[in-house]
Amino acid sequence: TDSSRHVYRIASIPGDGIGIEVTEAALEVLKAAVQKSGKYTIEATHIPWGTAFYKETGSYLPDDFRSTLKSYDAILFGAVGAPDVPDHISLWELLLKMRGPMQLYANVRPIRCFTKPRLDAEPAHLDWLLVRENSEGEYSGHGGRSHVDQNWEVATDTNVYTRHGIRRIMKFAFEAASKRPRKHLTVVSKSNALRYGLVLWDEVAKETAKDFPDVTWDKELVDAMTIRMVQKPWTIDTVVGTNLHIDILSDLAAALAGSIGIAPSANLDPERQNPSLFEPVHGSAFDIMGKGIANPIGAIWAAANMLEWLGEQESADAILNAIAHVCNEKKVTADMGGDLNTKQAAAAICEQLLK
Ligand code: ATP
Ligand code: MG
Numbered sequence: 001t002d003s004s005r006h007v008y009r010i011a012s013i014p015g016d017g018i019g020i021e022v023t024e025a026a027l028e029v030l031k032a033a034v035q036k037s038g039k040y041t042i043e044a045t046h047i048p049w050g051t052a053f054y055k056e057t058g059s060y061l062p063d064d065f066r067s068t069l070k071s072y073d074a075i076l077f078g079a080v081g082a083p084d085v086p087d088h089i090s091l092w093e094l095l096l097k098m099r100g101p102m103q104l105y106a107n108v109r110p111i112r113c114f115t116k117p118r119l120d121a122e123p124a125h126l127d128w129l130l131v132r133e134n135s136e137g138e139y140s141g142h143g144g145r146s147h148v149d150q151n152w153e154v155a156t157d158t159n160v161y162t163r164h165g166i167r168r169i170m171k172f173a174f175e176a177a178s179k180r181p182r183k184h185l186t187v188v189s190k191s192n193a194l195r196y197g198l199v200l201w202d203e204v205a206k207e208t209a210k211d212f213p214d215v216t217w218d219k220e221l222v223d224a225m226t227i228r229m230v231q232k233p234w235t236i237d238t239v240v241g242t243n244l245h246i247d248i249l250s251d252l253a254a255a256l257a258g259s260i261g262i263a264p265s266a267n268l269d270p271e272r273q274n275p276s277l278f279e280p281v282h283g284s285a286f287d288i289m290g291k292g293i294a295n296p297i298g299a300i301w302a303a304a305n306m307l308e309w310l311g312e313q314e315s316a317d318a319i320l321n322a323i324a325h326v327c328n329e330k331k332v333t334a335d336m337g338g339d340l341n342t343k344q345a346a347a348a349i350c351e352q353l354l355k
Contacts, residue, residue, distance in 0.1 A: 301320070
């Protein structure tokens, strides 16, 4: 074949449960995107990290995982989690262990309503970009349990915020907002109740705003934000929040847009020192695994975001257009009111892409 084509090396880590099913679907769509473009190729290498690997080797990740991943341009990830391993082990030992050392501090979660709105209050086109701080805050991992043998056992999780950590995510979020048509950022907080970390959060937001005079911005407490997302979604464009806050808000956003099954998530190292990781927002969902009914759109949209990050904007746009098309034709899985299985839903997107 044509040796002048650029080759992207992708680490494919399907993981567990429906992660395996939707990653396979995403790889099919990437193949179609390569075929359509003709300008680049993708070399995907399968990496078997997940619960089966854990049961075999005793750990979710090999010790040298960082150097293994360094040789790839990007990581396409499915999901992790199994019925017989507690979530706080599988999630921490695989996904969260990769995020920290690789400085994947910006977690970007676009969400869009491709079809008819589900609520009367909703505008025809819900189109948001949620930015999640991905390296500190509530998920810092600091804390512990004590007084175990007494009848007043204590457990703590320490929220850790640094000026550096807040500054870099604010800069990222303002920059992201400035590249969107509406140029508006909402900074989510809870600085009325969390008096140190989130007060610093608000202060750094205000400072950072000065560097982005073209972006309008406002501040919303996280509880009020849930109301605003449901009742005044048209007032929202780009949103930045802490690790926990955006975790919760992005599930709500996905449900408002139609299904948790469509939402993608990009774990970015904006400095590009490490490969960034692209995944659907949803988890391994063992209640539906093996049934072939998982919605592949979240994983496919994640793959489109990966192409965008790698510089293939045209392919990314084409995949998004194909997704919008199949959604409006109801060529989708049952969670979105269609009657296709995972493979058929992915095939419909490939077909539309190659038209
Ligand atoms: P995690 O522990 O990572 O949150 P989970 O296994 O609890 O993962 P979620 O992703 O939280 O699963 O999903 C909650 C429920 O939504 C699932 O149990 C499943 O019924 C449904 N769901 C999730 N993803 C999809 C999908 N891609 N297609 C259809 N339904 C889905
Ligand atoms: Mg869940």
